[in-house]
Amino acid sequence: MSTPTEPVKTQPRYARWLATTNVVTRHIVATYGPDCINLSGGLPAPEIYPLAAIEAATQRALARFKHRAVSYGPVEGMKELRMAIAARASTPRQRFGAENVLITTGSLQALDLLGKILVEPGETILAQFPTYLGALDAWRPRTPTYRRLDWAADPMSLGQAVSGAQFVYCVPNFSNPTGALIATESRQRLLAAAQRAGGVLVEDDPYGALFYDGVALPSLLDLSSDGSEIYRGPVVHLGTLSKSIGPGLRIGWAIAEPKMIEMLSLAKQGADIGTGTFAQGVAVELLDAGIDRAVLPDMLALYTRRRDALVAAAGEHLGLRFDFTAPVGGMFLWLTAKDPALDTDALWPIAFAAGVSFCPGSVFDPTARLKNAMRLNFTLNDEAQLVEGVRRLARAVERHLQAPA
C-alpha cells in the first residue's frame, strides 16, 4: 500500500453557526468524578432507573417483534409505539391516533426537525426567555432570529408577535430553566392568539408528570382539542421517556396534526431514517406494562424531598446573594443574583474548581447576555450532596465577588 507524500494540510472551512455554540452541554451530560457535584444537568436520579423492568422488556420485545426489533422500521416509528403514545395522549374530548404521532430520537430531535421544516435561515422563532439551551443548540444550524414571548402581552400584541414568527416555542410546565409554571389563563390566551393568527405552538413537555404540589394544569394540546375526528392543531406537543424511564433509550415523540407529522417525517428520513427499532420495541413493552406510571409515585416522593433540600440549602447559604422561588415541579431551581457585579459566567470555573457545577444563565439566552442568573438541578443528587454542593457554590460566590474585576 503506497501513500502520497504531500503533507496533509486539511483546513476545512466550518459553517459560521459553529462560532455560537454552547460549551456546557458536554459538561452537563458528562459523568463527573466523585470530586465534583453535578448540579448542572437535567438528569434523573440514577437509582430510580427501572433496570430490571428494562431487561425484562427487552426479552419480551425480542420474543414479540423478532427480527423487526433490529430491522429498519417505518420512518414515523413503530405502529405499536405510536398507538401507545396516542392512547396516553387521548382524552374523553379528543382521540389521537398513530397518524398524530412521530417517534423521535429523544425529544431534542423533534426540535431539530421542527427547525429544519419551519425555519429558513434568518427567520423568526418566538420563544420564552430564558429558554432551554438544547432548543437553541438544535436551531443554531438554521440561524434563526429570536423574539421574546411575553405571556402578559395584550391580545393584539400577542397576535402580532405570533404572526411574525414561524412558530412559538414554550415549556409551560416548569419551564427550563426557570421552573416557572404557566397559568391556565395564560395558556388559553396564547392558544387563542395562535388560532387567530394561524400560528404553530410548540409545547415542549418533558416535565409535565413531575408535579410536586397542587394538580396538573391542562396542556396546550388539551386546550386546543376541539373533539374533531382528527386533531387539527395548532399545537405540536413534545414528550419523552427520558424523565420517566431513562434518557439512554432516546425515545421522544411529537403529537400534532397529520400534515405536520408527515412533514416532520420527511425531515426525519434525512436525519436518522427512523429511531432505533430496538429501543422502540423495548419502549412498547415498558408502556404496555405501565412501567412509566409505576415508577412515578417513588420518583415524585424522592424528587420532592430533594427539591425541599435544595431550596432549604439555597435559602441558608445563597439567600443573601440570590433571589429565587421554590418550584412546584420539574427539575430545576432558578436563582437571580441581587448584586449586579455577580457574573455567573465568571463564577462557573471557580465553582467547578471548588467541586460543583451549575448552568450559567447565559447559555439560555441566544445573545448570551444573561449573566446574573443560574440554574441548579435537584433530581440527580441525594440530599447530602445537594447541601454540600450548595455550600461549595456559596464559597465560590464569595471568592468570585472578592476577586479583582
Add this chain to the structure above:
Amino acid sequence: MSTPTEPVKTQPRYARWLATTNVVTRHIVATYGPDCINLSGGLPAPEIYPLAAIEAATQRALARFKHRAVSYGPVEGMKELRMAIAARASTPRQRFGAENVLITTGSLQALDLLGKILVEPGETILAQFPTYLGALDAWRPRTPTYRRLDWAADPMSLGQAVSGAQFVYCVPNFSNPTGALIATESRQRLLAAAQRAGGVLVEDDPYGALFYDGVALPSLLDLSSDGSEIYRGPVVHLGTLSKSIGPGLRIGWAIAEPKMIEMLSLAKQGADIGTGTFAQGVAVELLDAGIDRAVLPDMLALYTRRRDALVAAAGEHLGLRFDFTAPVGGMFLWLTAKDPALDTDALWPIAFAAGVSFCPGSVFDPTARLKNAMRLNFTLNDEAQLVEGVRRLARAVERHLQAPA
C-alpha cells in the same frame, strides 16, 4: 376546561427544501405484505440477525454499565464503544484512539452532521453520481449545489474540483446505487488531489465487509494514514453496525482527525444530545464478543448465493431490456435501460401494482433526471423470491413499454 371558539386555521409555511424530498425511502423501509417483493431497500436478510446474541449482550450490558446503560452519555459516544471502533480501524501503520471516533445514530446521521458543519446554504458538494439517496436527503435542508466527481479526471481538474467544494462524498466499496468498486489507483489519485487542495474526503463505507469475489481494497482512510501519532485527515470514514448486526440498533460512527470529531460533536449535541447509551452498551458487548465478525462467513455465503440468483434471473428475464454488470460485493445490482423510452419513474407504480418494488434511478440524482436506470437489492429476499420478483418486474417492463406515452 374551556377552549377558544375560533376555528383552527393552522397553515404553517414549510421550508422550501421540502418540495425536493424523495418519496421512496418510506417505501424502502416499510414492511411489505406477502403480496409485494421488496427489491428496493438496502436491507439485510432478517434471518441472519443475531437475536440470541443481542439478547445476551443486553443482559451483559445492563449488568456491566448499570444505570449508565440508560443515562445520558457523552455526546461523542461511550468511551468503551469509541475505543472498540478505534481498535477495529487501527492498523500496524496507524493507531486510532477514542479521540478519532464519534458514535452516530446510524451512519446517516453522520451525513446530516457533516452537512450542518461544512455546508452553508448553496455551497458545493462534490459527489459520485448517481449517489446514495439518503445522503441527498440528509443534505436537503442545507440546500447544497452538487458537482459530479469524475474519478478519471486529470490531476489538475480533479484538484480544481476538490478545491471548489466543501467536501467530497464517495462510496468506494460497491457504490450505492451502482455497486461499483473503485480501483485502488483511483482512490490514490483522489486522495492525492484532496491532500494538495486541503479538501475533506467523506468515505461512506457501509458495505466494505460484503466482498464476495476477490480481496478487499485499501480504504481511503488506510491510504491516508501516515503513521503520525494522531491521525491528521483528510478522510472522514463512516461505518455502521447496520449491515453486520442490524440497522435497528442505529449505531454508526465517523472516524476522522480530532478537530473534525469535535465539530461534528457540537452538531450532534443539537441533533440528539448523544446516541442512545442503551444501544451503545449492547454494541460494546457485541463487539467485545466479536459477533459482527462471527456472523460474516454465513452472511457472505448467503449473499453470494442471492447475488448469483438475482444476476442469473436478470440475465434471463431483463437482459433484452437492460445492461448491467454483476457486482463483486455490496447489496445492489444496477441496471441501465437499452431503450431510451424506458422510464423507471413511470415503471415504478406499474411494478408496485404487479407486486414488486425497486429503486428508480431518479432518486439517486439531485436533479431527478436519471430516468433510464434502476437499483435492485439482492440481500433481503431468498432466491425463489428474487426470481419471482424479477419475473414480475419483467412483465411490468413490457406493460410499461406497450403503454401509450
